[in-house]
Amino acid sequence: MISYSVRNHSAFFTANYQINPKTSLFANVVYNDGRGSMGNINFNPALLVGQPVGFDYIAAQEIGRYSALSIGRTQQMYGVNQQVAPNWVLSLVGYYSNYRDRQPYLFDANGRTVGVHGGLSYTF
Secondary structure, three states: OOEEEEEEEEEEEEEEEEEEOOEEEEEEEEEEEEEEEEEOOOOOOOOOOOOOOOOOHHHHHHHHHHOOEEEEEEEEEEEEEEEEEOOEEEEEEEEEEEEEEOOOOOOOOOEEEEEEEEEEEEOO
16 A cells, blocks of 8 residues: 655735725735655565566665655735726736755756746736
């Protein structure tokens, strides 16, 4: 029997502020913490029929050591919306994201993203 446990915690905060009837500010912060691991790995080659040639079931029991996942991610978005005409809104958004792999075993997956984007929306 093989067990796999997963735990994920998320928290978020959102704020909107109406400066005037045509202009609003907003902020959004999200944090995720995820962990997972495999355990109770017990391959008994005597109980398995048709063992592939060259496959080492005893050594494969170590796979649980490489299944431990522990990641954290923070994402922040800040912006402004400006109504420029009836039903038309111009938006400017800045964002920051930070991904952290606390238990890398294949490669380092840590990284940050920073950016700005804008848009024009039509509301019905």
